[in-house]
Amino acid sequence: MSLPNQVYPVIWYQDHVRLIDQTRLPLEYSVVEISRCDDMALAIRTMIVRGAPAIGVAAAYGMYLGAREIHPNPALKDSTAERNDFLNRLEAVAQKLRATRPTAVNLFWAIDRMLKAARQTIGTVDHLKQVLLETAQRINAEDIETCQAIGDYGAQALPSSPDKLRLLTHCNAGALATAGYGTALGVVRSVWRDGRLERVYADETRPRLQGAKLTAWECVQEGIPVTVITDNMAAHCMKLGMIDVVVVGADRIAANGDAANKIGTYSVAIAAQAHNLPFYVAAPLSTVDFSLSDGSQIPIEERDPVEVYQVGETRLCPPGVEFYNPAFDVTPASLITGIITELGVVKPADLIQFREKQVV
Numbered sequence: 001m002s003l004p005n006q007v008y009p010v011i012w013y014q015d016h017v018r019l020i021d022q023t024r025l026p027l028e029y030s031v032v033e034i035s036r037c038d039d040m041a042l043a044i045r046t047m048i049v050r051g052a053p054a055i056g057v058a059a060a061y062g063m064y065l066g067a068r069e070i071h072p073n074p075a076l077k078d079s080t081a082e083r084n085d086f087l088n089r090l091e092a093v094a095q096k097l098r099a100t101r102p103t104a105v106n107l108f109w110a111i112d113r114m115l116k117a118a119r120q121t122i123g124t125v126d127h128l129k130q131v132l133l134e135t136a137q138r139i140n141a142e143d144i145e146t147c148q149a150i151g152d153y154g155a156q157a158l159p160s161s162p163d164k165l166r167l168l169t170h171c172n173a174g175a176l177a178t179a180g181y182g183t184a185l186g187v188v189r190s191v192w193r194d195g196r197l198e199r200v201y202a203d204e205t206r207p208r209l210q211g212a213k214l215t216a217w218e219c220v221q222e223g224i225p226v227t228v229i230t231d232n233m234a235a236h237c238m239k240l241g242m243i244d245v246v247v248v249g250a251d252r253i254a255a256n257g258d259a260a261n262k263i264g265t266y267s268v269a270i271a272a273q274a275h276n277l278p279f280y281v282a283a284p285l286s287t288v289d290f291s292l293s294d295g296s297q298i299p300i301e302e303r304d305p306v307e308v309y310q311v312g313e314t315r316l317c318p319p320g321v322e323f324y325n326p327a328f329d330v331t332p333a334s335l336i337t338g339i340i341t342e343l344g345v346v347k348p349a350d351l352i353q354f355r356e357k358q359v360v
């Protein structure tokens, strides 16, 4: 398997998108080529691409691919009618992509930004399509810069003692989950670069094991020391003094700072508070949903129960059992020490000050 130096899970290449297939890592590094909107929607739904910012970038390209498939209706008489028809059909493309996954707001944010770019552009349909491609590429490039800023702000905010930190994270909020560099793992990368990281503890993150598979893989690529633990070991490790700080990502943050992230994050936050450890959420402003006053309004994805009762081809549970498989939970703002954004680190109650600064 040939391995990349830097991980970019979504890139535009010539006339198509290349996605790192995250369902195959860490055993196999493979790239999927996507040229059609339907294939992008499927890739998001099946988690070939996953992680809130990464699916936002993927959806932006999905909008362009869908736009590219819209061909002019010969019955239309003039360019105004053609433009209106194009924008109506682009809305149908948006609907298809919106239906892929419900929780990560970056998906909806990116789709809305693409629609806005098209509606605000004057000119031919061909020109609108070109603007959509450029907007998707801008969203992609901006996300990498955003993650680097998050990493650096996070590195400044983390405790200054001990000299080298032992940092616990949950799920994968790394380069794989963004356009590159990562949010929580962006903080890890910056702290590692500064020589202030002792070790990452990665919760395995049942049921889909993003920590064991993806966070561990990313750390190994860069030589960052990583220890994988099962989710139910985190509180024990805290009690033994093995953890100095917790940093996680987010899929949607409400205006009051309540933060939805991968299922199990809430229990890590409770354990951190019980052990008096700082608990940070690292996320771009595109993950903040200022339209929601609190986390109870965040839609939580429920996934196929097979993820709970089966590992690989092996069924774990007897027949006759019922299952519940929420993919995310909401950590209340009261358990969050700070939210690390590309504009700086704020207390959850102060997040609202960034409302006007969000690019929409």
Ligand code: MRU
Pocket: 050, 051, 052, 053, 104, 170, 171, 172, 173, 174, 177, 178, 182, 183, 184, 210, 248, 249, 250, 251, 261, 262, 263, 327
């Ligand atoms: O279901 P997933 O793998 O898409 O969930 C990902 C997470 O919960 C991440 O922690 C979150 O998206 C932040 S990614 C920078």
